[in-house]
Amino acid sequence: MTTRREQTSHESSELILRAAAELFAAKGYRQTTFADVAERSGISRGSIPWHFGSKEGLLLAVLERSVDLIRAELIEEPGELAAPKEAEAGFDRLMGGADALFAQPTTKLFVTLLVEALEPGSPIHGRYVEIHNTLRDHCRRWLERLPLPPGLSAETLAVTIIGAGIGIHQQWLLAPDRVDPEQALAALRTLVTAAALPTGE
Amino acid sequence: MTTRREQTSHESSELILRAAAELFAAKGYRQTTFADVAERSGISRGSIPWHFGSKEGLLLAVLERSVDLIRAELIEEPGELAAPKEAEAGFDRLMGGADALFAQPTTKLFVTLLVEALEPGSPIHGRYVEIHNTLRDHCRRWLERLPLPPGLSAETLAVTIIGAGIGIHQQWLLAPDRVDPEQALAALRTLVTAAALPTGE
Numbered sequence: 416m417t418t419r420r421e422q423t424s425h426e427s428s429e430l431i432l433r434a435a436a437e438l439f440a441a442k443g444y445r446q447t448t449f450a451d452v453a454e455r456s457g458i459s460r461g462s463i464p465w466h467f468g469s470k471e472g473l474l475l476a477v478l479e480r481s482v483d484l485i486r487a488e489l490i491e492e493p494g495e496l497a498a499p500k501e502a503e504a505g506f507d508r509l510m511g512g513a514d515a516l517f518a519q520p521t522t523k524l525f526v527t528l529l530v531e532a533l534e535p536g537s538p539i540h541g542r543y544v545e546i547h548n549t550l551r552d553h554c555r556r557w558l559e560r561l562p563l564p565p566g567l568s569a570e571t572l573a574v575t576i577i578g579a580g581i582g583i584h585q586q587w588l589l590a591p592d593r594v595d596p597e598q599a600l601a602a603l604r605t606l607v608t609a610a611a612l613p614t615g616e
Numbered sequence: 617m618t619t620r621r622e623q624t625s626h627e628s629s630e631l632i633l634r635a636a637a638e639l640f641a642a643k644g645y646r647q648t649t650f651a652d653v654a655e656r657s658g659i660s661r662g663s664i665p666w667h668f669g670s671k672e673g674l675l676l677a678v679l680e681r682s683v684d685l686i687r688a689e690l691i692e693e694p695g696e697l698a699a700p701k702e703a704e705a706g707f708d709r710l711m712g713g714a715d716a717l718f719a720q721p722t723t724k725l726f727v728t729l730l731v732e733a734l735e736p737g738s739p740i741h742g743r744y745v746e747i748h749n750t751l752r753d754h755c756r757r758w759l760e761r762l763p764l765p766p767g768l769s770a771e772t773l774a775v776t777i778i779g780a781g782i783g784i785h786q787q788w789l790l791a792p793d794r795v796d797p798e799q800a801l802a803a804l805r806t807l808v809t810a811a812a813l814p815t816g817e
Contacts, residue, residue: 443646443731445644445646445647446646523734526730526731526734527731527734529727529731529786529790530644530727530728530730530731532790533724533727533728533789533790540790543790544790544791544794547787547790547791548791548794551787564806564810566806567803567806568803571796571799571800571802571803572803572807574784574787574795574796574797574799574800574803575780575784575800575801575803575804575807576780577783577787578779578780578781578782578783578784578785578786578787578800579776579777579779579780579783579804580779580783581779581782581783581786581787582778582779582780582781582782582783582784582786583775583776583779583783584779585730585779585782585783586748586752586775586778586779586782588734589730589733589734589741589744589745589748590745590748590749593745593749594775595772595775596775598772598775599772599775599776599779600776601772602768602769602772602773602775602776603776603780605765605767605768605811606773606776606807606808606810606811607807609765609807609810609811610806610807610810610811
């Protein structure tokens with residue numbers, strides 16, 4: 416059972432995280448101050464370090480929260496004995512998950528933090544590498560169940576597919592009236608199916 | 617014939633542009649000051665506005681310079697009457713061009729400026745939209761020469777392919793020892809070929 420004090424602390428953390436995520440997405444990480452987060456969240460400025468230590472700690476916590484939301488869309492894992500037909504259906508659900516992810520503000524935040532993550536010595540660089548590895552591994556496990564042609568490894572194809580997901584999302588963020596992400600993901604699915612199941616079995 | 621004075625002015629512009637491009641890529645646009653650019657380029661701080669007006673003007677000029685370098689890799693256009701075989705070879709050269717682009721520092725700069733371009737009211741937003749349109753149009757013109765199956769439009773597939781290029785590049789920037797961009801582009805080429813030329817003609 417949580418005490419009243421713990422519950423309030425958890426609620427405060429949540430309010431701070433949500434405000435910080437919105438501000439990082441809108442103004443960028445570096446331009447955001449504890450004062451901005453305090454104003455937007457309604458939590459006193461002095462209590463933010465109590466919850467998250469430094470601004471870097473807050474950035475890491477915001478990132479973990481967005482990863483949890485992304486993971487929730489992609490939890491399903493292939494069974495050990497999945498047949499190609501089941502694997503194809505699973506791969507379809509994976510692509511459907513990507514489509515749902517695109518609409519979440521936290522996914523935009525994930526993109527805008529990428530630039531921060533590329534910096535040498537960035538506090539989130541290592542975590543970003545891990546997250547990308549997790550996404551590729553997840554995709555690879557589904558692809559390994561499909562009858563891929565010789566010369567096309569599930570490992571490499573996972574880079575291509577996750578890459579397409581990232582790049583389609585960014586084109587859509589940039590020009591939402593010109594880019595239809597759902598159609599582009601469907602085209603990606605058609606390409607993979609044509610390569611993996613060329614005889615239409 | 618250029619006068620001595622024009623030549624010097626052109627040389628100064630080039631030095632400023634190169635220094636600014638390096639600094640924007642390393643520290644980000646907002647963190648870079650005219651003083652930083654002056655120090656790195658060896659050109660006096662006061663003459664930078666004379667060349668580029670504002671910091672926004674400098675950002676736009678840096679962007680145009682990186683676009684020129686990208687365009688130089690992708691100039692080739694398909695002929696009106698290109699046969700599928702020629703179109704396939706052309707598409708191969710397009711993918712080879714992407715591969716060469718990845719190694720250029722200016723392409724990394726193009727990625728890091730994306731976050732700037734996503735901001736509402738950003739001075740480079742409109743230009744970024746145009747550049748992405750140009751890349752997709754270029755890719756689409758090659759795809760239109762390939763015998764794509766029904767239900768797969770060249771327009772949509774161009775979003776998927778340019779997206780894959782963008783996302784593969786970013787995964788490689790993040791984890792160069794884990795991601796092989798050349799292999800991932802080759803896998804993309806295999807997928808497109810399998811879908812466009814399914815009978816191996």
